[in-house]
Amino acid sequence: MWLGALVSNVGTWMEVLALGVFVTEMTGRAEWTGGVAALTYLPSLILSPLGGALADRFDRRVYIAVCALAQALLAGVLAALAFNGRLTVEAVAVISFLNGCVHVVSGPGFTALLAGLVPKEDLHSALTLTSAQFNLGRILGPVVAAWGLAMGGVAWVLLANAVSFGAVLLAVAQVKSEAQVARPATQEGFWSQLSAGVRMARGDAVIWGAMLGLFMVAIFISPFIALVPVFALQVLGAGASAASMLISMQGLGALLASGLVGPLSARWGRERVLDIAMVVMGPVTAMYWLSPTxxxxxxxxFVVGAFYLVLIAGLNTRCQERTPRELQGRVSSLAMLLINVGYSFGVWAQGALADRVGVRPTTAGAAVLFLGVVLMVRLRRARGVAVAST
Structure with missing residues (x-):
């Protein structure tokens, strides 16, 4: 599953870079680049809870395979339009929205399937390795995409992404033991399943706090992912190769962090490592946006990528490790809902504001706001502990 997802993510990041450069060059506006990226995640508002319930209702292997086929089809349509010279910003926007719909409903199933493949005590390591795989794809994908754009153009890059989903199908076919897959289909009503997931998340203060943390990261920090082409082309005055190098550096930082987070957590404690990442994330992101060269x-x-992995993996682990296995798909979908809705709003808002007041003031200011929120929450928590102790 890890290798299959890696191949698919390489293709996905090839497409992300190619479409980001395409939209930025065609429109010259950060708002359009951010808006198209937001369309990929906007369907979470409606579909994310449904995806979690479906993932807990059906055989997750079949469920993931069907979703992979749908994503391959959409990627193939993009490639066909590009080969025929009919690829437009509007077409990219529509297909990005449809791809977002499939991605949203498939994500919880993939996370829940992984959670069922490892013992509970190894869950943090498994999720960290999954984040490492995602970021390794982020390293390799943009590099291959930059080469593909230079040698063959956007059409060949999009075709490679369509083909990459075959690796997911091959990987899912290797998961054969019924004991390692999700629980069998339940007779519980669909809406009852949704309500159970919500009650589980809202009833556990640790899970709910982790989800709100993911939401704040998505609004203030995560837009740096989609706005890399804008920063490279418009602010630094470079080209697609510069955007590729920036995305790859984030992946390298995350890959390094994936190897260090385990030993550091064993030495200092997982919660302390996560708290440090929460405080440092804002300042290092602001430093990135203010970089002069x-x-x-x-x-x-590179530093942003490292702390971002620690933060996302740590908060996701908080959610999954406290959740019963039969509810993991639904709780994962709620976390994805908050991440994707926050990201959709954040990337569009930062892109729109950047066109009006500048990229650096907007994005660096958002990072500083994130630090302010983190410090405010820590101060309120400290006051609460002091009151409880008296």
């Missing part, structure tokens, strides 16, 4: 931006992006 491409080499400086690459260095700061």
């Amino acid at each position: 491409l080499p400086v931006a690459m260095g700061t992006m």
